[in-house]
Amino acid sequence: MGVRFLTCESVVSEDYKGNVSGLMGNFDGDKDNDFILPDGTTLPKSEVENERKIYYNFGQKCKYGPKVKPISFTEGM
Numbered sequence: 001m002g003v004r005f006l007t008c009e010s011v012v013s014e015d016y017k018g019n020v021s022g023l024m025g026n027f028d029g030d031k032d033n034d035f036i037l038p039d040g041t042t043l044p045k046s047e048v049e050n051e052r053k054i055y056y057n058f059g060q061k062c063k064y065g066p067k068v069k070p071i072s073f074t075e076g077m
Helices: 051-057
Strands: none
């Protein structure tokens, strides 16, 4: 079967800058704090330095479940 890739792109208005969080980062301009686990732990660069590490150390820990909130929107945003 070979290697399969999934590409996802999201465009967020500047109005939301600093007001988002989750699997795609927090949109505050600081790339060093984009990998925050559901428990609030920020992963160090060494834990997300390649796609394999991102997948296992971040993506798999952010799967939807009892400890991970679904997408939500704040009224007025």
